[in-house]
Amino acid sequence: MSLPKINPTKTEAWKALEKHFQEIEERELQDFFSEDGDRAERLKIEWQDFYLDYSKNRITDETISLLLKLAEEVKLKEAINQQFSGDKINETEDRAVLHTALRDFDTMKAEVKATLQKMKSFSEEIINGNHKGFTGKAITDIVNIGIGGSHLGPEMVTEALQFYKNHLKIHFVANIDGDAVTEILNKLNPETTLFIIVSKSFTTQETIANAVVIKDWFLKYALRTDIKNHFVAVSVNEGGAKDFGISEENIFPMQNWVGGRFSLWSSVGLSICCAVGFNNFEAMLKGAFEMDNHFKKENFGNNIPVVLALISIWYNNFFKAESEAVVAYSQYLNKLVPYLQQAVMESNGKSVDRSGEKIAYQTGTIVWGNVGSNSQHAYFQLLHQGTKLIPTDFIGFSESLHGNVENHNILIANFFAQTEALWEGTHNKSVENAFKLFEGYKPTNTLLIKKLTPKNLGSLIALYEHKLFVQGIIWNIFSYDQWGVELGKTVAKGTLNAIENNDISNLKNDSTKNLIKQVSLFQK
Numbered sequence: 001m002s003l004p005k006i007n008p009t010k011t012e013a014w015k016a017l018e019k020h021f022q023e024i025e026e027r028e029l030q031d032f033f034s035e036d037g038d039r040a041e042r043l044k045i046e047w048q049d050f051y052l053d054y055s056k057n058r059i060t061d062e063t064i065s066l067l068l069k070l071a072e073e074v075k076l077k078e079a080i081n082q083q084f085s086g087d088k089i090n091e092t093e094d095r096a097v098l099h100t101a102l103r104d105f106d107t108m109k110a111e112v113k114a115t116l117q118k119m120k121s122f123s124e125e126i127i128n129g130n131h132k133g134f135t136g137k138a139i140t141d142i143v144n145i146g147i148g149g150s151h152l153g154p155e156m157v158t159e160a161l162q163f164y165k166n167h168l169k170i171h172f173v174a175n176i177d178g179d180a181v182t183e184i185l186n187k188l189n190p191e192t193t194l195f196i197i198v199s200k201s202f203t204t205q206e207t208i209a210n211a212v213v214i215k216d217w218f219l220k221y222a223l224r225t226d227i228k229n230h231f232v233a234v235s236v237n238e239g240g241a242k243d244f245g246i247s248e249e250n251i252f253p254m255q256n257w258v259g260g261r262f263s264l265w266s267s268v269g270l271s272i273c274c275a276v277g278f279n280n281f282e283a284m285l286k287g288a289f290e291m292d293n294h295f296k297k298e299n300f301g302n303n304i305p306v307v308l309a310l311i312s313i314w315y316n317n318f319f320k321a322e323s324e325a326v327v328a329y330s331q332y333l334n335k336l337v338p339y340l341q342q343a344v345m346e347s348n349g350k351s352v353d354r355s356g357e358k359i360a361y362q363t364g365t366i367v368w369g370n371v372g373s374n375s376q377h378a379y380f381q382l383l384h385q386g387t388k389l390i391p392t393d394f395i396g397f398s399e400s401l402h403g404n405v406e407n408h409n410i411l412i413a414n415f416f417a418q419t420e421a422l423w424e425g426t427h428n429k430s431v432e433n434a435f436k437l438f439e440g441y442k443p444t445n446t447l448l449i450k451k452l453t454p455k456n457l458g459s460l461i462a463l464y465e466h467k468l469f470v471q472g473i474i475w476n477i478f479s480y481d482q483w484g485v486e487l488g489k490t491v492a493k494g495t496l497n498a499i500e501n502n503d504i505s506n507l508k509n510d511s512t513k514n515l516i517k518q519v520s521l522f523q524k
């Protein structure tokens with residue numbers, strides 16, 4: 001069954017929200033807390049190790065109830081059921097969207113179980129040193145060669161779970177930038193390195209080109225027959241991997257119904273498994289599964305991904321906020337934002353609705369940010385006193401993993417203080433001049449999580465996956481395709497041709513022609 005095609009702006013709820021927005025816009029900041037005694041008590045959701053406080057938002061109970069009505073009118077519940085039951089909701093690619101099936105411990109598909117088993121035994125052999133390189137030595141370094149979804153998820157998670165890491169060193173080669181590849185190769189010993197080529201399609205230009213460079217480098221030291229101990233592949237395209245020279249038993253399959261940016265739960269997560277061990281990987285899957293159940297079963301008003309998605313829609317479409325920030329008060333989460341940027345912006349950066357019509361409202365939030373407290377000393381000035389409204393998600397953990405309580409208290413104090421300062425500003429305080437005035441009223445969601453465990457990380461990532469899905473449903477767009485990345489790839493082929501053959505005559509654009517000419521001049 002196809003997804004409903006409902007223009008959100010034509011719903012009753014949207015019209016009511018527009019009216020309601022006028023009232024909210026005129027309200028003074030103090031109204032929200034002072035006239036609403038148990039606001040902080042009410043506008044929160046407690047779920048497992050998660051505590052979401054969304055009271056510091058420009059919302060009232062009426063806002064929430066109208067947003068919930070919007071979710072109902074666009075048939076969100078039905079859409080969620082369609083996704084989980086494997087309907088081909090990625091219509092433009094004629095595919096189901098089932099990354100949730102990779103972590104469905106109730107009814108796990110046999111093929112998913114088999115892949116997990118293969119990942120388990122392989123990663124165990126690597127970790128315990130039974131798997132030997134071509135000179136009989138154990139593996140010490142692992143290189144994940146992949147880009148986009150075949151890079152950002154594994155890198156974000158291995159970084160986030162550093163505390164749980166074993167002795168293996170994990171490296172990521174993503175960029176086609178040859179200097180970056182060389183920098184990594186310079187650190188490696190071919191005798192003790194395992195290369196994991198990760199590409200769902202096994203046709204991605206960067207990944208295949210980098211894999212070729214790396215294979216050539218390896219073959220300077222080893223024989224072709226040694227490849228089987230040092231190269232494995234993760235792909236849907238078994239033929240492509242075999243043609244590259246990967247032996248059949250070294251191919252970790254993945255399914256077409258797993259989108260690249262949602263694939264860290266699949267065999268794309270092999271580097272994660274090697275880095276932190278299968279048990280931790282599985283715990284992460286279980287955390288995601290718990291969040292899936294919360295998302296599927298909980299009333300929307302008490303449903304973390306749904307509430308966060310609705311609040312984000314409120315700012316994006318009514319306040320016309322251009323972007324939103326995510327600031328995690330944990331150095332471990334320093335790769336969360338780049339990961340979310342692909343997940344959110346590749347999914348929801350669309351301007352055509354599900355009927356193929358041009359959209360007349362804003363979709364696709366711009367996500368940016370970095371870790372706290374570092375960000376406070378960089379761009380927080382703009383959050384506090386800039387002209388733009390930037391709703392921000394603050395994420396933090398109540399426990400320090402290494403037990404550095406002193407620092408952790410300072411970290412948490414800053415985490416909470418910033419959301420308060422952003423909201424309260426210098427309201428009711430006397431300030432010397434306009435430069436020192438903080439208008440306040442800057443909205444934040446505070447997500448406090450007990451501890452950074454693999455399980456909680458899994459829940460956190462799944463939360464954002466569901467949030468973006470909810471937004472895509474409301475905006476009436478297809479979140480699971482990414483046609484917008486194709487044109488650049490085609491143009492790059494022509495450009496490369498021109499550069500390699502030193503012939504710009506077939507190029508269309510004069511600016512590009514000049515740039516290529518300039519490269520030759522610089523290279524002389």
Ligand SMILES: O=P(O)(O)OC[C@H]1O[C@H](O)[C@H](O)[C@@H](O)[C@@H]1O
Pocket residue numbers: 146147148149150198199200201202203204207260261346482485
């Ligand atoms: O895994 P691959 O097939 O190599 O794809 C890698 C990436 O490339 C594409 O350009 C898509 O935009 C991404 O969604 C994808 O994750």
